[in-house]
Amino acid sequence: MSVEMPDRRTVQVDKGDARCPGAPTTQEIIANDKVGAPRWVRSESYQFMGDGDISKNRYIDPAFAKLEFERLWTRTWQFACREEHIPQVGDYYVYDIGPYSFIVTRVAPNEIRAYYNACLHRGTKLRASGTQGCASEFRCSFHGWTWNIDGTNKRVTCDWDFPHVDRKKFSLPQAKVERVAGFVFINMDLDAPPLAEYLGPEAKAHIDAWKLEDRYIYLHVSKRFPANWKLTIEAFMEAYHVIETHPQVAVSNGDANSQYDVYGEHVDRFISTLGVLSPHLYGKHTEEDILKQFTLGDSGALGNTTRTLGQGQSARQVMADMFRGMFEKATNTDLSAVSDSELLDCFSYTVFPNTFLFPGISLPMVYRFRPDPRDHRKCIYEVMFLRPVPVDGKRPEPAEPIYLTDQQSFTEAEGMDPGFGAILDQDTNNLFMQQEGLEASAKRGITLGNYQEIRVRHFEKTIEKYIAMPPKVPERDFT
């Protein structure tokens, strides 16, 4: 194919090899920073994966959602909670995915289990969905059947009436549990590959390098999005939409020259540089404008600092220097060894199927998306902002979730940065229109850019892989 350059020259490139003409690459921007970036930042892993349309049925057909619950959610590793949610033996956190529910609990100082959240008598949930707490036993609120923290049966009320129940076999069934970087992952498929294999060696090395186990959740906000969970996830996979959807951000975001990478089947990422002008706006703004418009997910750490540009300074460097100092002070952490890029840029990683990790400092989030089991046109979105644990080592307790109603603005969540909340509101409005538009469309599928939307294609290829598998509904034998 041919690509026209800014000087009107036409060059021939293979499919997927074209990049934003006339703009520096993400790697070139980062290479100019004062404090250099680590290897996981300075690498690229793009792969062309075809250019055919993606069928729209997967977003609008409730039958497809049913297939996902039988084939995909029952086989994939999912982020259930942070270790900090369950620091002591007996602490538990209920993780719900569609119709499934798990009590994720610490059974020993270094052992975490995930029990199917249902009494083995007549099926009542042993703990209400979406709750957490601490237990010395799990007692059913209906008839009082009780299990020890280690999952063994403790009591069958009126056991004389149940001679056919072998209590030794009536232990709570478990899902697989693994931990990485302070995250507790579960998988219903007992034959699933280990989490490290699922992530792949390259992505696992990135995650290990971030040391996210040394962070804690300081803000946790949950809200339903008015669209299918896959549409919603895909809205966060590219910076292509920034110029139209979030024009206020584009002034300080290298959107069209962001970098996109894929790692195996289950992980992909983008790096979107901040503190630089969007290629869409070249010639229209000054470095002063960039400095003024810089958006942070955690601007609370900066206080009311005045942003001033010195002679010959770049907005990107001023923000890096300022943010390093202010953030160290605000959070009692040492960031002297952290690169400018890690401080400023947006690093967005997807762990299939539904978790986003952002290891940066200025945009330090975790996203989790879960389908609404009662409505394939809606999903539950959570954003958790992470901060480094203070250097004095005292780990603050993770924030209690704030649940917004469908009608509320993200800016109404206490502690939410107003600029960041406004961005999420803009995304919400798009998703409502996209869900309805796909249903109204005469076109069979969605069309994707080869480079900027590679994460969407990568994600949907893996969706297709799981949907092509036979159903795998979890069942255990108790006789």
Place this chain on the structure above:
Amino acid sequence: MEKTFSRAANVSEVPPGTKKAVEIAGLSILLCHANDRLFAVSNICSHANEKLECGRVSRGWISCPAHGARFELATGRAMNPPAVKPIATYEVRVVDDWIEVAI
């Protein structure tokens, strides 16, 4: 009717991060020292009348060890099933190193 404050415990008996069950005027009351503040709430879960005193206190709530209901310490509000009704909360003050609760 004007509230009457009664001595519940010495402050040394409820250091930060701990709780203590006391009985005042026939009521079982739980003193909780959490988030640098003292709270006094009913020690009886509104769901199935289980005692809350062995429940976990965290981030401003106490969870019932029996069935997992949680209550806000400041307001008594039931945060999740199986409880729907709140638990009673009581005004607390400290006088001469003594925790006093208004009944």
